[in-house]
Amino acid sequence: MKYMFTLLLLFSFLVNNAQTNSDEVILKQFYSTSLLDGKSYNWLDHLSNRIGSRLTGSIGAEMAVEYTKKELEALGLDRVWLQPVLVKKWVRGAKEVAYIKSDINTNLPLCALGGSGPTPPSGIIAQVVEVHSIEELNALDDAVVKGKIVFFNRPMQADLIQTFEAYGGCVDQRVHGAEAAAKKGAVGVFVRSMNLRLDDYPHTGTVSYGDLPLNKHIPAAAISTNAAEILSSIIALTPEQEVYFKQSCSYKGEVQSYNVIGEITGSEKPEEIMVVGGHLDSWDLGDGSHDDGAGCVQSMEVLRLFKKLEYKPKHTIRVVLFMNEENGLDGGLKYAKDAEAKNEKHLFALESDAGGFTPRGFAFDCNDEQLEIIQSWRELFKPYLIHYFEKGGSGADIGPLKAVGVILAGLRPDSQRYFDYHHAENDTFDAINKRELELGAATMASLMYLIDANF
Amino acid sequence: MKYMFTLLLLFSFLVNNAQTNSDEVILKQFYSTSLLDGKSYNWLDHLSNRIGSRLTGSIGAEMAVEYTKKELEALGLDRVWLQPVLVKKWVRGAKEVAYIKSDINTNLPLCALGGSGPTPPSGIIAQVVEVHSIEELNALDDAVVKGKIVFFNRPMQADLIQTFEAYGGCVDQRVHGAEAAAKKGAVGVFVRSMNLRLDDYPHTGTVSYGDLPLNKHIPAAAISTNAAEILSSIIALTPEQEVYFKQSCSYKGEVQSYNVIGEITGSEKPEEIMVVGGHLDSWDLGDGSHDDGAGCVQSMEVLRLFKKLEYKPKHTIRVVLFMNEENGLDGGLKYAKDAEAKNEKHLFALESDAGGFTPRGFAFDCNDEQLEIIQSWRELFKPYLIHYFEKGGSGADIGPLKAVGVILAGLRPDSQRYFDYHHAENDTFDAINKRELELGAATMASLMYLIDANF
Numbered sequence: 001m002k003y004m005f006t007l008l009l010l011f012s013f014l015v016n017n018a019q020t021n022s023d024e025v026i027l028k029q030f031y032s033t034s035l036l037d038g039k040s041y042n043w044l045d046h047l048s049n050r051i052g053s054r055l056t057g058s059i060g061a062e063m064a065v066e067y068t069k070k071e072l073e074a075l076g077l078d079r080v081w082l083q084p085v086l087v088k089k090w091v092r093g094a095k096e097v098a099y100i101k102s103d104i105n106t107n108l109p110l111c112a113l114g115g116s117g118p119t120p121p122s123g124i125i126a127q128v129v130e131v132h133s134i135e136e137l138n139a140l141d142d143a144v145v146k147g148k149i150v151f152f153n154r155p156m157q158a159d160l161i162q163t164f165e166a167y168g169g170c171v172d173q174r175v176h177g178a179e180a181a182a183k184k185g186a187v188g189v190f191v192r193s194m195n196l197r198l199d200d201y202p203h204t205g206t207v208s209y210g211d212l213p214l215n216k217h218i219p220a221a222a223i224s225t226n227a228a229e230i231l232s233s234i235i236a237l238t239p240e241q242e243v244y245f246k247q248s249c250s251y252k253g254e255v256q257s258y259n260v261i262g263e264i265t266g267s268e269k270p271e272e273i274m275v276v277g278g279h280l281d282s283w284d285l286g287d288g289s290h291d292d293g294a295g296c297v298q299s300m301e302v303l304r305l306f307k308k309l310e311y312k313p314k315h316t317i318r319v320v321l322f323m324n325e326e327n328g329l330d331g332g333l334k335y336a337k338d339a340e341a342k343n344e345k346h347l348f349a350l351e352s353d354a355g356g357f358t359p360r361g362f363a364f365d366c367n368d369e370q371l372e373i374i375q376s377w378r379e380l381f382k383p384y385l386i387h388y389f390e391k392g393g394s395g396a397d398i399g400p401l402k403a404v405g406v407i408l409a410g411l412r413p414d415s416q417r418y419f420d421y422h423h424a425e426n427d428t429f430d431a432i433n434k435r436e437l438e439l440g441a442a443t444m445a446s447l448m449y450l451i452d453a454n455f
Numbered sequence: 456m457k458y459m460f461t462l463l464l465l466f467s468f469l470v471n472n473a474q475t476n477s478d479e480v481i482l483k484q485f486y487s488t489s490l491l492d493g494k495s496y497n498w499l500d501h502l503s504n505r506i507g508s509r510l511t512g513s514i515g516a517e518m519a520v521e522y523t524k525k526e527l528e529a530l531g532l533d534r535v536w537l538q539p540v541l542v543k544k545w546v547r548g549a550k551e552v553a554y555i556k557s558d559i560n561t562n563l564p565l566c567a568l569g570g571s572g573p574t575p576p577s578g579i580i581a582q583v584v585e586v587h588s589i590e591e592l593n594a595l596d597d598a599v600v601k602g603k604i605v606f607f608n609r610p611m612q613a614d615l616i617q618t619f620e621a622y623g624g625c626v627d628q629r630v631h632g633a634e635a636a637a638k639k640g641a642v643g644v645f646v647r648s649m650n651l652r653l654d655d656y657p658h659t660g661t662v663s664y665g666d667l668p669l670n671k672h673i674p675a676a677a678i679s680t681n682a683a684e685i686l687s688s689i690i691a692l693t694p695e696q697e698v699y700f701k702q703s704c705s706y707k708g709e710v711q712s713y714n715v716i717g718e719i720t721g722s723e724k725p726e727e728i729m730v731v732g733g734h735l736d737s738w739d740l741g742d743g744s745h746d747d748g749a750g751c752v753q754s755m756e757v758l759r760l761f762k763k764l765e766y767k768p769k770h771t772i773r774v775v776l777f778m779n780e781e782n783g784l785d786g787g788l789k790y791a792k793d794a795e796a797k798n799e800k801h802l803f804a805l806e807s808d809a810g811g812f813t814p815r816g817f818a819f820d821c822n823d824e825q826l827e828i829i830q831s832w833r834e835l836f837k838p839y840l841i842h843y844f845e846k847g848g849s850g851a852d853i854g855p856l857k858a859v860g861v862i863l864a865g866l867r868p869d870s871q872r873y874f875d876y877h878h879a880e881n882d883t884f885d886a887i888n889k890r891e892l893e894l895g896a897a898t899m900a901s902l903m904y905l906i907d908a909n910f
Contacts (some may be wrong), residue, residue, distance in 0.1 A: 032614040158890070159487040159840050196890060348676070358813075358869050360840065384616050385815065387842040414813050416890045435651060435871045444879060 034442035057089025072262035092250030112349025123246030146185035151292035279325035286427035294356030303439035336400035351395025357413035470686035489897035512544025527717035550704030568662035577703030601640035734780035741882035749811030756896035806850025813866035816843025821862035
């Protein structure tokens, strides 16, 4: 009996060892192929430099749908299709203008927030009230705010190591500041850009007016961090100083767009689906290379690597390029709704939407038991300097799948530079490093492979 | 007795816990102070933008000595001084020129290697022999090489995750290629730049002629990776194609320079020294922001953080800004020689000379027992995403201390972008991210603190 037990142990060791060895080999192949013979960088070059920005509802967004569909078809996947999504279309209009009224040479670099309404065609001239939180605003007398521009100027907290935490601690000003200011009679809102650097780029992003009627929406804009510092100094010295600003953005209603989807059918459990994706739309200021062109091409690369290495997944592996993450999440909501309607079973979903920087690991939205299995793969990832496997947020587009019990994960690249570019004019292809992008794709493919093999 | 033992255990737990808590608090202070109130970025701005390149023996190098000495003095250290070092002075002269002879519009971006001699004033016109290693060159008949330019074109291996390994696997062509080519009768050497990207920047670096007499030295230059690809294609099509190149660099003999040193005297073991440093000299093409302005200002910041937080180290903590790492290691050799002559006892030395990118951890040159103690601090570093604590190379300047049994360490920042800039014209201040630089300084301060407290 004891002898038998020893034999069993030995057998189990050999099987486990063979498994691990083959895992090691496959991960190495993913990384080498992505770095030596990858397509993610070329795809992103096309998306960023030939197509450019992909604001939902724009021609760029539709060109990106066509282009990525064609490229996925060329990979020889089992199925590629477009999933219709009705999306909200908002346009920026003419370039915004803002300056200190007494000194038109003091330009305040500014951009309308996504979803904001315009100023009157002649612009707005008003005094500015600086606050650092919605609470601080709400504590002010309405009389102090009425007829003025409310200026939210709480900076991102620089000593938080993970910059997304600093973003999370600040972004309420941008999303909900205008609603609060409108309720107190303000005529406009400026928000300090969500940027950890001092520079001249305004960073856009969505604004919500809650349930305020359309005629109560006030124009809302982001100003650059340098402009925020200057404006704050000026109004500290001269509170009665007026500021001029003008923007021409408008909401154009719903238009037809698409999620782009491709899949490799599972060899053993074709009815169980694993999703990998990013969002195809971007803001209009740069070309959306980091947010989220990178995530799209990395997700496409995952399926390309599976095909290229002739690895046949047990589960169905599906790439989804979601439309309109930025301005309403229409694509993510539609995908989850259709999946539910069709009674599709999703096992896992991974999103890359935190920039194309050096990958550090993943955040998981799953239970403890699942996390323990995933963390047992640490050693496999060690040669690639992938070390972060913790619970945390995954991605906005795959979030709606949470309701049906799917394991969710988000790629976690190095986050230090991300908010230098996020939603700004400088989120362009030159801010992408080829190797970093390719390492991210290989890291995602490795996780997809291990989940496929072990779940 | 059993009761006594339990009490002892409890006491030990409380002491250990207090220790760990205080470690946690101190690390948090280092990181917060570096990120919220650091000086490293301003210092580097001055070094890079007001002084510029700091080629050994140049006015820039001497200005940097004066500037950093003055800044260290302003920190209120216990002692700041200059350590005289005789350094080799080499100058580039006029900008180099190279082109395909039949088509002077096909410019080949090229730069002389440090220590190379000039071409004749009228330049060199010769055919090119492409090889991929010194072995391949040595296997050729001398007749094939004689009178020609040898072109070393082995690229860095892109699927190595740690880019310094790819550098290590390639740099023999640059360092020893000219000696081998000269011995076979070549008239010049081109080396493909040590760069993982395809671009137009030539990357310089040292060349050695071994014990060849001066009159046998042949001019050696690096060409950009794009130029290497073009040249390789052209000579594959037309082997007899001639190339023109001209460079005017020369060796100017030895001149006086200095290591810049400052220290905080240890409160308990002042005679035991812990060094933190980088090298103050740079190549002349860019402004040496990553190589190694970053390492210098991070090392200065370590001592500033100790002073600012009023932490009194047990051992003497010494910052050393070494002169002439790039072109002879004169400063590092002198420092070690003087330390030996004075019978100074060094416990530990840490160098930052791998760029100012997001820190990932450290490589250690120490014994297993020491490494185990260091690795026990993993959890303390986890909130800062510092995860790499492995054996490996430390830094060139502190290397000579190895002989006297010092524990050596090198900061390991993310290495993916490093060779985009290394020794090239684009190693400039705009390639530095403030947060990444500051995180590196805090990580170094944290390690210095933990070594001081535990060794």
